[in-house]
Amino acid sequence: MRDKRRYSDRREYLIEAVRKRRKKIREMAVDYKGGKCRLCGYNKCSEALEFHHLDSSVKDFGISHKGYTRGWKRVKRELDKCAMLCANCHREVHAGKQLLRETVVEKSGELREPLKQ
Numbered sequence: 001m002r003d004k005r006r007y008s009d010r011r012e013y014l015i016e017a018v019r020k021r022r023k024k025i026r027e028m029a030v031d032y033k034g035g036k037c038r039l040c041g042y043n044k045c046s047e048a049l050e051f052h053h054l055d056s057s058v059k060d061f062g063i064s065h066k067g068y069t070r071g072w073k074r075v076k077r078e079l080d081k082c083a084m085l086c087a088n089c090h091r092e093v094h095a096g097k098q099l100l101r102e103t104v105v106e107k108s109g110e111l112r113e114p115l116k117q
Helices: 005-032 072-079 087-095
Strands: 049-053 083-085
Touching: 005 072, 049 087, 083 087
Parallel strands: none
Antiparallel strands: 049 083
């Protein structure tokens, strides 16, 4: 009788594969949004960059909460609803200390052409 493959046999491999995929999706997302904070231009550490939904009523999912487990096309659609901010600016926007101007033209698409308004 053939032995069946079990999760426990491949657990470490699968955990590592998921970790690598999430890291790759995050790197692609940071690159897609320009690699720097929209407000202050911070770009020293990509781990300090976060995604802020411009309108939370159209938010399908949080990019950093299970967002990296989804496919790139779906993540990209969600990123189009977001601005990239450094952690400090993100906290200030949520605290009402800093305003995120909606009039700044976001870049989108593979060639980074400006969105038509």
